[in-house]
Amino acid sequence: MYALDAFANEIRTTRAPPYAGSGSGEALADADGTEIAAWMGHPYHYALSIGSGMALEAVEAVARRRKYHPVVEYLDGLQWDGTARLDHMLSDFFGCTHDEYTAAVGRSWLMSAVARVRSPGCKVDFMVILEGKQGRGNVHGRAHALRAAVVRGDDAIAPGQGLLPDTLRALDHRDS
Structure with missing residues (x-):
């Protein structure tokens, strides 16, 4: 769902995330960390209690493994x-x-x-x-x-x- 655009040096969504917010191809923003943490903490999903900073760090780790360069x-x-x-x-x-x-x-x-x-x-x-x-x-x-x-x-x-x-x-x- 996330990948690192090596040309722009920013994390982008590769498809629309399950939470309301970013669409496919958009750059990851700080507000996405809050959305991810809330989504992960919802009782119908994973009921995990994580902060937005930890959510963004996890997304960055995954995105760096899926690096691409559009040019x-x-x-x-x-x-x-x-x-x-x-x-x-x-x-x-x-x-x-x-x-x-x-x-x-x-x-x-x-x-x-x-x-x-x-x-x-x-x-x-x-x-x-x-x-x-x-x-x-x-x-x-x-x-x-x-x-x-x-x-x-x-x-x-x-x-x-x-x-x-x-x-x-x-x-x-x-x-x-």
């Missing part, structure tokens, strides 16, 4: 369609000149992003710095590139599909 699962489910896109990422989404250098930088940047998802903390010795005049689409290019970095056919991941955290969705804003 890795998504990547594992993809099949390449044979169309080379990686070397054109910076020129297509940011208006950079397409040459050997920008192809290598774009390729390395996206490969490092996938590597960091698959192996958190792995070493990356470079950073892409995007600069340009205000209003030239740098922010929208960043947001679109991050969404389009993982594509299935021509359909890029859209906000609200659950694979991008709110911090990446916020890249659409000019102040991000």
Whole structure:
């Protein structure tokens, strides 16, 4: 009923719990500890007297044994369609000149992003710095590139599909 989302680093319900409250896929909240303790203590269920803190600790222990990573699962489910896109990422989404250098930088940047998802903390010795005049689409290019970095056919991941955290969705804003 509970699993640890390793990408968001939060416990989520995998189906609706028996107590009133969270639905399937929702993040576990402190209030759920109270609900679980009350449900477990009800005479028709288990008649156990536990505190909400202990209930949450038990749920966390179970959830950590059922860890999943939605982005890795998504990547594992993809099949390449044979169309080379990686070397054109910076020129297509940011208006950079397409040459050997920008192809290598774009390729390395996206490969490092996938590597960091698959192996958190792995070493990356470079950073892409995007600069340009205000209003030239740098922010929208960043947001679109991050969404389009993982594509299935021509359909890029859209906000609200659950694979991008709110911090990446916020890249659409000019102040991000």
